Structure formats: C-alpha cells, structure tokens
Amino acid sequence: MSQQKPTAIVVCPGRGGYNKPELGSISRKYGKQKHWLDAWDERRHSLGAATVTELDQAQKFDFKRHLHAENSAALIYAAGYLDYQAIKDDYDIVAVTGNSMGWYTALSCAGVWDPVNAMDIVTDMARNTADAQGAQLIFPLTDANWKPQPEFQAAITEMLNELRNELFESIYYGGYILLSGTERAIKQVAGKLPKVDDRFPLILPGHAAFHSPLMQQASQRALANWSVEHFNQPALPLIDGRGHIWQRPAVDLNDLRGYTFNHQVAQTYNFTRALEVAVREFAPDKLLLLGPGNSLGGAVGQTLAMMNWRNIHDKQSFVQQQERDDAAVISLGLT
Structure with missing residues (x-):
C-alpha cells in the first residue's frame, strides 16, 4: 500500500x-x-x-x-x-x-x-x-514577540481618518500593515507614526501606491x-x-x-x-x-x-x- x-x-x-x-x-x-x-x-x-x-x-x-x-x-x-x-x-x-x-x-x-x-x-x-503614482509604507501591528499592540492600530486608524482619499490600507501582512497613498500623505504618516525598533515606519523604496484606488x-x-x-x-x-x-x-x-x-x-x-x-x-x-x-x-x-x-x-x-x-x-x- x-x-x-x-x-x-x-x-x-x-x-x-x-x-x-x-x-x-x-x-x-x-x-x-x-x-x-x-x-x-x-x-x-x-x-x-x-x-x-x-x-x-x-x-x-x-x-x-x-x-x-x-x-x-x-x-x-x-x-x-x-x-x-x-x-x-x-x-x-x-x-x-x-x-x-x-x-x-x-x-x-x-x-x-x-x-x-x-x-x-x-x-x-x-x-x-x-x-503609477504614490508611495507605500510598512508599519508593525505587533511587538517583537508578535503580540498585538492596539495602540499601533489606533495610530494607523487616526492617520487614515485624517488623510481620507489620500491614504489607504494596502496590505494586511501578518503582524504588519502596508499603507499606500500620495507621496505627500505617506511622508506625513512617516513623520507622525511612533518610531518602532529604529526601523518603522519604513517607506518602501521604488514602490508606488499598490493595492489602492491610486492604481x-x-x-x-x-x-x-x-x-x-x-x-x-x-x-x-x-x-x-x-x-x-x-x-x-x-x-x-x-x-x-x-x-x-x-x-x-x-x-x-x-x-x-x-x-x-x-x-x-x-x-x-x-x-x-x-x-x-x-x-x-x-x-x-x-x-x-x-x-x-x-x-x-x-x-x-x-x-x-x-x-x-x-x-x-x-x-x-x-x-
């Protein structure tokens, strides 16, 4: 068999x-x-x-x-x-x-x-x-041991509300979220989100506003x-x-x-x-x-x-x- x-x-x-x-x-x-x-x-x-x-x-x-x-x-x-x-x-x-x-x-x-x-x-x-126009940014939703951090999601939600029609949820990627938006919006978000591990928020070089209405x-x-x-x-x-x-x-x-x-x-x-x-x-x-x-x-x-x-x-x-x-x-x- x-x-x-x-x-x-x-x-x-x-x-x-x-x-x-x-x-x-x-x-x-x-x-x-x-x-x-x-x-x-x-x-x-x-x-x-x-x-x-x-x-x-x-x-x-x-x-x-x-x-x-x-x-x-x-x-x-x-x-x-x-x-x-x-x-x-x-x-x-x-x-x-x-x-x-x-x-x-x-x-x-x-x-x-x-x-x-x-x-x-x-x-x-x-x-x-x-x-295509725009840019993309990645930011964590968990801590280093993969435990959810509600304050990170809250910060993302605040930025999405503040920058309607310019900023969008691009990819949910496990413990991360990728945001897409106009270059102005992405730069603004990168300056306002809390700094995490000396890496994030990270603007992804060479990326447009993938998976968003800007595409x-x-x-x-x-x-x-x-x-x-x-x-x-x-x-x-x-x-x-x-x-x-x-x-x-x-x-x-x-x-x-x-x-x-x-x-x-x-x-x-x-x-x-x-x-x-x-x-x-x-x-x-x-x-x-x-x-x-x-x-x-x-x-x-x-x-x-x-x-x-x-x-x-x-x-x-x-x-x-x-x-x-x-x-x-x-x-x-x-x-």
Missing part, C-alpha cells in the same frame, strides 16, 4: 523575494526544468526585456537592475513556479494562495493561467504599475490588455486577497478576471485573511512557502500566532515548532 501524501497549502510570495542572496538560485536549483526557463527567456526576449537566465546568472547582483519592477517580477514568478513544480507531486496540494504579486504565481500553480503566457502578463503588469489607471489598462480567454477553470482551490475561495466548477471566469485586474490591483490585499481562510477551511498538514527567499516566513508565523494554530501563539512558540523534525511550515526558498 502506498503511503498517503501529506496535505499542503501552497503560499506564493510577492515583491521583494529575490535579493542578493538569491542570485543564481534559479539556475542552480532548476537545471532539470530548463524547458520552462527557455520558454520564459524566449518570451522575455520578444518583449525586449532581460531574460530570467541572464538576470539570474549575472556575475553580481545589481540593485538597480535586479530590483527594477519588470525584472524583479519575472524572477519572483519564475522561482516560485519552479518551486511549485519541484514539490507538487510530493504533497496532496489542497489549496493555493499568495501575497500581492503572488496572486499571479498562484493563478499559474492552480492552472488558471498557462505558465508560459503568464510570464507575459507578469511582465506587462510590472511595466503597467511601474509608473485605477493601471487596472483599466490591464483590463484592456488581457481578455478572459487567458483564464481557465482552476484545477485547485484559490484563496484571494479578500479571503474568497475560487473553486471549480463554479468559477465565473469573467469574475475571476475582474478580481485579478481590478479589485486585486486597486483595493486592499488582505494576505492575513487569505491565509486564515486557507488554514481553517482546508486544515493542511503543511504550509509550503514558495521561493525565492523567505520573505513570507515572518508574516505566515505571525498569522498562525494570531490564530493560535497548533499552539503557536507568539514568536517563541513558532520558532520552537519550526525546530521540530515535523515542522508544519516549510520555506522552499531556503532549501
């Missing part, structure tokens, strides 16, 4: 996963999956963009080049999808979710997008949003560029940035397209809620965090602590759980 595979939820990272330590990781880990790289490289070349292989095999990490929106997006998508291909047969994948740009990787993993055509969309969306023009361009013909019924349940579950055969592809290129672009992305719904509804044995890197680790741990999942209730208990041989959260970007 064959051994039953552990059930798993796949979690796809957003921007910021591919950094200097990840240079060369795609070529090093995925030589056997070169056919994907070749196909993506051909698409990127036809778009006049640097290829994934060219970027990944560069002799040194060039911050300006590698973190340029269209290059960073391609590297993150490629690394994540190849991680998924490497592990999908070892687990019973019960659902897929992701953070922000990770929604695009999730759509490919779930079979909604053709994985090669998806590189075109990922590149186009990076270009589409690169010249409406980018949303309209995306809807004009990408028709419903690019969407297929998902082969796996998908949990989006509202916590909504898309599950065949009941998915209206026009609705899925509308969410992907409208709400997902121009409204709040609640990654915390997405992960809570995924864990509660699908009760996995494992959470598989795709690479590159381990940018998801803290936010996932903080969310599990909020849920008191498997007796994880703070940072210390999460670290202890992760030190076990049967750790529930596996960061594939670290393997």
Whole structure:
C-alpha cells in the first residue's frame, strides 16, 4: 500500500523575494526544468526585456537592475513556479494562495493561467504599475514577540481618518500593515507614526501606491490588455486577497478576471485573511512557502500566532515548532 501524501497549502510570495542572496538560485536549483526557463527567456526576449537566465546568472547582483519592477517580477514568478513544480507531486496540494504579486504565481500553480503566457502578463503588469503614482509604507501591528499592540492600530486608524482619499490600507501582512497613498500623505504618516525598533515606519523604496484606488489607471489598462480567454477553470482551490475561495466548477471566469485586474490591483490585499481562510477551511498538514527567499516566513508565523494554530501563539512558540523534525511550515526558498 502506498503511503498517503501529506496535505499542503501552497503560499506564493510577492515583491521583494529575490535579493542578493538569491542570485543564481534559479539556475542552480532548476537545471532539470530548463524547458520552462527557455520558454520564459524566449518570451522575455520578444518583449525586449532581460531574460530570467541572464538576470539570474549575472556575475553580481545589481540593485538597480535586479530590483527594477519588470525584472524583479519575472524572477519572483519564475522561482516560485519552479518551486511549485519541484514539490507538487510530493504533497496532496489542497489549496493555493499568495501575497500581492503572488496572486499571479498562484493563478499559474492552480492552472488558471498557462505558465508560459503568464510570464507575459507578469511582465506587462510590472511595466503597467511601474509608473503609477504614490508611495507605500510598512508599519508593525505587533511587538517583537508578535503580540498585538492596539495602540499601533489606533495610530494607523487616526492617520487614515485624517488623510481620507489620500491614504489607504494596502496590505494586511501578518503582524504588519502596508499603507499606500500620495507621496505627500505617506511622508506625513512617516513623520507622525511612533518610531518602532529604529526601523518603522519604513517607506518602501521604488514602490508606488499598490493595492489602492491610486492604481485605477493601471487596472483599466490591464483590463484592456488581457481578455478572459487567458483564464481557465482552476484545477485547485484559490484563496484571494479578500479571503474568497475560487473553486471549480463554479468559477465565473469573467469574475475571476475582474478580481485579478481590478479589485486585486486597486483595493486592499488582505494576505492575513487569505491565509486564515486557507488554514481553517482546508486544515493542511503543511504550509509550503514558495521561493525565492523567505520573505513570507515572518508574516505566515505571525498569522498562525494570531490564530493560535497548533499552539503557536507568539514568536517563541513558532520558532520552537519550526525546530521540530515535523515542522508544519516549510520555506522552499531556503532549501
């Protein structure tokens, strides 16, 4: 009798996963999956963009080049999808979710997008949003041991009320919140919020007002560029940035397209809620965090602590759980 595979939820990272330590990781880990790289490289070349292989095999990490929106997006998508291909047969994948740009990787993993055509969309969306207005800031909602700090949330609420129509909740990310807004509003918030750990509030360099109404023009361009013909019924349940579950055969592809290129672009992305719904509804044995890197680790741990999942209730208990041989959260970007 064959051994039953552990059930798993796949979690796809957003921007910021591919950094200097990840240079060369795609070529090093995925030589056997070169056919994907070749196909993506051909698409990127036809778009006049640097290829994934060219970027990944560069002799040194060039911050300006590698973190340029269209290059960073391609590297993150490629690394994540190849991680998924490497592990999908070892687990019973019960659902897929992701953070922000990770929604695009999730759509490919779930079979909604053709994985090669998806590189075109990922590149186009990076270009589409690169010249968007505004800025983005990150601020903690918990202390160093992941315990909620109501006064931090109160300070955020006060700023949102004070700067209506200029400041917006962008991403709920475990123990953090990202705010988007006009450059004036973000600078004002950065000057007024309490200083935490000599790091926060932190304005994110090179970020526009993602997941806010200031992205409406980018949303309209995306809807004009990408028709419903690019969407297929998902082969796996998908949990989006509202916590909504898309599950065949009941998915209206026009609705899925509308969410992907409208709400997902121009409204709040609640990654915390997405992960809570995924864990509660699908009760996995494992959470598989795709690479590159381990940018998801803290936010996932903080969310599990909020849920008191498997007796994880703070940072210390999460670290202890992760030190076990049967750790529930596996960061594939670290393997």
